[in-house]
Amino acid sequence: MSELFEDDGPDSGPSNAYDFTVSELSGAVKKTVEGTFGNVRVRGEIGRVSRPRSGHLYLDLKDDRSTLASVIWKGTLARLAHQPEEGMEVVATGRMTTFPGQSKYQLVIERIEPAGMGALMAMLEKRRAALAAEGLFDEDRKRPIPYLPEVIGVVTSPSGAVIRDILHRLRDRFPRKVLVWPVAVQGQACAGQVAAAIEGFNRIEAGGRLPRPDVLIVARGGGSLEDLWGFNEEAVVRAAASSSIPLISAVGHETDTTLIDHAADRRAPTPTAAAEMAVPVRLDLVATLDGQGARLSGGFSRYLSWRSERVRDLSRALPRPERLVESPRQRLDHASHRLPAALSRGVTDRRARLADAAAALRPAGASARVTAARDRLTQADRLRPALTRNAAAQRRTLREKAARLRPDPILHAVTRNCADLGRIWSRLAAAAGALRAERVRHLAALDRTRLTLGPSETLARGFAIVRxxxxKVVTTREAAAEAGALELEFRDGRLPVGGPGAASTGAAMRPAKPARRKTPPPDDDQGSLL
Structure with missing residues (x-):
């Protein structure tokens, strides 16, 4: 192939080398790359990661010297056990291909996995540091666990031994209501289901048909780092940190540590220990309450005895009751001696006020008030002429307005407007008829022009159509040369020429269809104005 691109220099003359198109050359390169590298495994560090809205994932695999563009399609990305993250060292399996749109080659990844336990631990530590920097693991965010919750929510697998251990421990210590949210505790679906369960418990409203838990327990048995990886996902950690219900993390055994343990309000070494943290021992609580009740009864008895002694001591310092009422009794006797004189003075004062009030009701005073009222009424009679004049003026105004509203002027105005409307309607009908006639004439002229420029008139002037x-209509000499047989259309029919069927069909002349003339619309009196 290299010989096809040899350059003999500017003076070598024309070359017989094949001219590739850009698409042909890109396709040849694509076949070569895909045929040679159809299945490869590449180890490297993930660099740039891009997640467009299409759902596909674009990333770079790099080492200390080179960078390889890679892509993971949406369907493959949903099946991956570990989601790629920047800085993660992985081993990717896939096939090489090219992208002709940008003249670049890329790796289509079908399977990707961390490059050993060290890579997983490095990624875990990096994620822990990033979440800790956001404050998700701060101690001041953690809430205390209720001492005796009414309802306990458990997020775990319904078929494992964990839920049976939790229920057995709760039954032994202090039976409580338990709500179980079944989830997958390992695998790719684990993180999404656990986060959804925590958020679902928090969305339960208090006082609804389903009781709202007072504390949550996220539990799982022991396992390897890969088995527990779902509880290290960022979605689970954020759901645990944002939970408004206190949360106990019981994932794995004592030596197993996941990121949800840092975000939870309390960490339990085992699921059984989580149940013990959630509720106290009922028998111990009953014994404690009995002891507290006995102490309360003894203390209350001692308090009553002390208060009784205190009352007796204070009663000795009080004076005798007879001495307390001596002074009030003396004041009552003094007031009883002064009461008759005070009543006599009160009656005398009220009799004097009554005499003064009776003086104002004598006949002479009443006559004077009647005379004054009559004078005021006489002055009011002087207003009658003014009121009469005002009423007469209002009547004259009313008669003038009534004269303007007589029916004769209104009827005259209506008759005049009807006559004007008739004249305007006649002028409008005449203008509409003239406009319609003009449009009909213009349409007839256009139809004549159409017939003159149509194919039938052109054929009548000596032209022919080659098919x-x-x-198919033939318009170039090259198309006529490539056609196997031709057919000529004249004014009065078609004539086959050339090809194997020309001799037998030459005499068959097909008459051309006459052009159909468009009948003009009828000329009626109520045509359209347009």
Missing amino acids: TGEG
């Missing part, structure tokens, strides 16, 4: 045997 192939399939009926």
Whole structure:
């Protein structure tokens, strides 16, 4: 192939080398790359990671010297056990291909996995540091666990031994209501289901048909780092940190540590220990309450005895009751001696006020008030002429307005407007008829022009239409040369020429269809104005 691109220099003359198109050359390169590298495994560090809205994932695999563009399609990305993250060292399996749109080659990844336990631990530590920097693991965010919750929510697998251990421990210590949210505790679906369960418990409203838990327990048995990886996902950690219900993390055994342990309000070494943290021992609580009740009864008895002694001591310092009422009794006797004189003075004062009030009701005073009222009424009679004049003026104004509203002027105005409307309607009908006639004439002229420029009139002037045997119109000499048979259309029919069927069909002349003339619309009196 290299010989096809040899350059003999500017003076070598024309070359016989094949001219590739850009698409042909890109396709040849694509076949070569895909045929040679159809299945490869590449080890490297993930660099740039891009997640467009299409759902595909674009990333770079790099080492200390080179960078390899890679892509993971949306369907493959949903099946991956570990989601790629920047800085993660992985081993990717896939096939090489090219992208002709940008003249670049890339790796289509079908399977990706961390490059050993060290890579997983490094990624875990990096994620822990990033979440800790956001404050998700701060101690001041953690809430205390209720001492005796009414309802306990458990997020775990319904078929494992963990839920049975939790229920057995709760039954032994202090039976409580338990709500179990079944989830997958390992695998790719684990993180999404656990986060959804925590958020679902928090969305339960208090006082609803389903009781709202007072404390949550996220539990799982022991396992390897890969088995517990779902509880290290960022979605689970954020759901645990944002939970408004206190949360106890019981994932794995004592030596197993996941990121949800840092975000939870309390960490339990085992699921059984989580149940013990959630509720106290009922018998111990009953014994404690009995002891507290006995102490309360003894203390209350001692308090009553002390208060009784205190009352007796204070009663000795009080004076005798007879001495307390001596002074009030003396004041009552003094007031009883002064009461008759005070009543006599009160009656005398009220009799004097009554005499003064009776003086104002004598006949002479009443006559004077009646005379004054009559004088005021006489002055009011002087207003009658003014009121009469005002009423007469209002009547004259009313008669003038009534004269303007007589029916004769209104009827005259209506008659005049009807006559004007008739004249305007006649002028409008005449203008509409003239406009319609003008449009009909213009349409007839256009139809004549159409017939003059149509194919039938052109054929009548000596021209012909050349078609192939399939009926396609031929307009160039090259197309006529490539056609197997031709057919000429004249004014009075078609004539086949050339090809194997020309001799037998030459005499068959097909008359041309006459052009159909468009009948002008009828000229009626109520045509459209347009």
